[in-house]
Amino acid sequence: MKVGAARKAAIEWVDQYSSQDKGFHGAYFSGSTVGQPEDEELSASSDIDVVIVTEADAPPIKLGKFDYKGTLVEVTYLSWKQLESPEEVLTSYHLAGSFRMDSIISDPTGHLRKLQIQVSQHFAEWAWVHRRCGNARERIEIGLRKSFITYPDSGI
Numbered sequence: 001m002k003v004g005a006a007r008k009a010a011i012e013w014v015d016q017y018s019s020q021d022k023g024f025h026g027a028y029f030s031g032s033t034v035g036q037p038e039d040e041e042l043s044a045s046s047d048i049d050v051v052i053v054t055e056a057d058a059p060p061i062k063l064g065k066f067d068y069k070g071t072l073v074e075v076t077y078l079s080w081k082q083l084e085s086p087e088e089v090l091t092s093y094h095l096a097g098s099f100r101m102d103s104i105i106s107d108p109t110g111h112l113r114k115l116q117i118q119v120s121q122h123f124a125e126w127a128w129v130h131r132r133c134g135n136a137r138e139r140i141e142i143g144l145r146k147s148f149i150t151y152p153d154s155g156i
Contacts (some may be wrong), residue, residue, distance in 0.1 A: 001071065004038030008072035010048045014105050018075075023055040025080045026112045027105040030098040045150065047072040050105065053112065055080050083111070086118035093132040093139075096123060 007029065014027045030047030031044070042048075047065055050073060053084060054060070059077035082088065082095070089095045099119035104112050122128055 001042050002038065003033055003036045003040045003042050005040070006033070006042050006048045006071045010050050010071045011070045011105050013073055014052070018052050019106055019108075021052075022052070023052040024106075024128060025055055025109060026107045027052050028098055028112060028116075029091060029103040029105065031052050031074075034098055034101065034103050044057060047074045050075050053078050053080055054078070057081065074106055083115060086115055086122070089119050090122055090128040091131045093136040095131055096128070099123075142149070 010029070016025060018024060028051050029049060030051045033048055034045065036042075048071060052075060054061075054077055056077075057079055062077065063075035066075075082092075089099055096117050097117060099116045100123040101120060102116060104116060107113050
C-alpha cells in the first residue's frame with residue numbers, strides 16, 4: 001500500500017468517526033510517515049499515526065492501533081492546551097516534528113494551520129533544536145528515575 005492511500009483511509013476514518021465528537025478541535029498526522037511522499041510504499045508492518053485534538057483537559061485513553069479498510073491506523077488523543085502556543089510545540093520533541101510540514105487532516109478552528117505555519121518557520125533554528133534536545137533528555141531521565149524507583153535492586 002502506498003503512503004498516500006493509507007493517509008486517505010485515515011482521513012476518511014477521522015471524517016466519519018472522530019470529527020463529529022463533542023470537543024473535536026482537529027486532527028493531524030504524526031510519526032514516521034509525516035515526511036514520506038504519497039507514492040512511497042508503506043511497510044506492511046507500519047501504521048499511520050493520527051492525533052485527535054480535543055478540548056478535554058484529560059483526553060480519552062489512547063485508542064491504539066486498528067485496521068480501517070486495510071490500513072493500520074494508530075490514534076492518540078491530545079489536549080488542545082498542549083498546542084496553545086508555537087513555543088510549547090517547538091520545545092516538545094514529541095510534537096514539533098508533526099508541525100514542521102503540513103500534516104493537518106482537519107482544522108475546524110484554523111488554529112492548527114496557524115500553529116503549523118509558525119512552527120515550520122522556526123523548526124530548524126538552533127535555539128529550538130537545543131530546547132527539543134533538552135526536552136528529550138529530560139523525559140529519558142524521568143523515565144530512568146521511575147525505573148530505578150520501581151526496581152531499586154536492578155543494579156542500575
